[in-house]
Amino acid sequence: MSGVESALVEIVGERNVLTDGDAMSGYLVDWMGRYSGIADAVVRPRTVGEVAAVVKVAAAAKIQICIQGGNTGLVGGSVPPATAEGRRRIVLSTARMTDLDAVDPIGRCVGAQAGATIAAIDAHAAVHGLMFPVDLASRDSATAGGVVATNAGGIRMIRHGNTRAAILGIEAVRANGDILRRWSPLVKDNVGYDIPGLLAGSEGTLAIITRVLFRLVSPPLATVVVVAALERVADALALIGRAREAGLAIEAAEFMTHEGVDLVAEHGSRRPVCAPAPYHLLLEVSGAGDTETAVVDLLDDAEGIVDAVLEPGPARALWKIREGHTEAIARATTTPVVKLDVSFPIRSLPHAIAELQDLPGHLDVACRPILFGHVGDGNIHVNLLDVPAEAADTVTEAVFGVVDRLDGSISAEHGIGRAKTAWTRLGRSPIDLATMRVVKDALDPQGLLNPGVLFG
Numbered sequence: 001m002s003g004v005e006s007a008l009v010e011i012v013g014e015r016n017v018l019t020d021g022d023a024m025s026g027y028l029v030d031w032m033g034r035y036s037g038i039a040d041a042v043v044r045p046r047t048v049g050e051v052a053a054v055v056k057v058a059a060a061a062k063i064q065i066c067i068q069g070g071n072t073g074l075v076g077g078s079v080p081p082a083t084a085e086g087r088r089r090i091v092l093s094t095a096r097m098t099d100l101d102a103v104d105p106i107g108r109c110v111g112a113q114a115g116a117t118i119a120a121i122d123a124h125a126a127v128h129g130l131m132f133p134v135d136l137a138s139r140d141s142a143t144a145g146g147v148v149a150t151n152a153g154g155i156r157m158i159r160h161g162n163t164r165a166a167i168l169g170i171e172a173v174r175a176n177g178d179i180l181r182r183w184s185p186l187v188k189d190n191v192g193y194d195i196p197g198l199l200a201g202s203e204g205t206l207a208i209i210t211r212v213l214f215r216l217v218s219p220p221l222a223t224v225v226v227v228a229a230l231e232r233v234a235d236a237l238a239l240i241g242r243a244r245e246a247g248l249a250i251e252a253a254e255f256m257t258h259e260g261v262d263l264v265a266e267h268g269s270r271r272p273v274c275a276p277a278p279y280h281l282l283l284e285v286s287g288a289g290d291t292e293t294a295v296v297d298l299l300d301d302a303e304g305i306v307d308a309v310l311e312p313g314p315a316r317a318l319w320k321i322r323e324g325h326t327e328a329i330a331r332a333t334t335t336p337v338v339k340l341d342v343s344f345p346i347r348s349l350p351h352a353i354a355e356l357q358d359l360p361g362h363l364d365v366a367c368r369p370i371l372f373g374h375v376g377d378g379n380i381h382v383n384l385l386d387v388p389a390e391a392a393d394t395v396t397e398a399v400f401g402v403v404d405r406l407d408g409s410i411s412a413e414h415g416i417g418r419a420k421t422a423w424t425r426l427g428r429s430p431i432d433l434a435t436m437r438v439v440k441d442a443l444d445p446q447g448l449l450n451p452g453v454l455f456g
Ligand code: FAD
Pocket: 031, 066, 067, 068, 069, 070, 071, 072, 073, 074, 077, 078, 094, 114, 135, 136, 137, 138, 141, 142, 143, 144, 145, 146, 147, 148, 149, 150, 151, 152, 153, 154, 155, 203, 204, 205, 207, 208, 209, 210, 326, 327, 413, 414, 417, 450, 453
């Protein structure tokens, strides 16, 4: 790399070209500790001009570029491939690209550099009485570029849509180093292709996102969080429906099972808030009137409720058990977790969840399913613990079989990354996949951006 290395040092400075193994190590392993990769250097630009210059050097030398934001992705896309395959490659980290523009309180939008965290953008918006519409438990590390690249869903999706819906404009560096800027606070603008929409969910395979113009929303009026312990999945869906009928806005609708709640108590030190029951629903609602009384009335009339606990206001205590799932699961297991993120038509959820819970009885291998997720969006996170490494594909296929039968999706919000490339054919038709390939080849003809991600 030496000629290239000195060119990179000239662009970003010596301190921001890491080549020492120890200095690079944190960039080469993913959040789960499941995927690790090999790179010749980690490069940390500060500006879009530096990103463009780095890409030009890399493109001229045919060096692959693996893009990394907060490294909280759950499908292995944020770290380089595990083998060198005779290729030189760098990790391009956006860690130093954390600028936030001034909030536009009238246009209700804000520009953020790709490495700004979701928590920082939200705190910045809050100063103007506004809110960033995307929220997820990884908010302190996940970045603007990361949530756009994965088109993250998260806990507010039911109310405000996914990340794609929050984008007004984008700045990105193409694989040849050109800077692409589609940046306008216009709410309505139909001139040609939706380039920000195309880059959302592209998982770093089409361009490097350097700045995003995000839509902001008003925070909810008086909110109430309720955790209800329930007998059946259908009771959870009925409660969500009745809250809507009562005129309440659903800010979040999250699902847990007693296995997950017990696991978080054991490995995440969060005591259960409700009496034991097969299922738990966390519902956050808002309304203009007396929301708390409306929720109490709702619970009085609802069926299948074993127990319920209320928490008024923006307090987060009841969220802790739900948001503690991912970390508790990571701590609870000695074998790598088979982590799947699937969705179903909402009407099929009771059937789908029953089938997923019954999987251990139908498989010849050990497997302990922990199900939770954004039930209001039909999105269930299926974490399978205690699966022997050699059986990971078998249990994955079994889950995807349920998805296929019930017309669901094999990736609801986490993306494909490196983890799911073998199964994209279950989610897209051959012509669909060929069209994606045409787009990839047109924008990245040398195949330099995020090799092995999305396309395998
Ligand atoms: P990274 O992990 O660094 O990268 C993710 C992908 O985006 C990679 O393919 C990477 O190459 C690409 N990428 C990153 N930055 C750029 C850029 N600037 N330009 C182009 N490509 C880029 N996800 C959800 O959808 N909903 C959730 O509710 C949710 N909750 C989570 C909770 C926990 C505790 C954890 C650990 C993860 C959670 N995630 C969730 C997954 C993860 O946080 C999201 O996928 C997030 O969007 C990743 O952001 P990041 O900055 O960490 O990206």
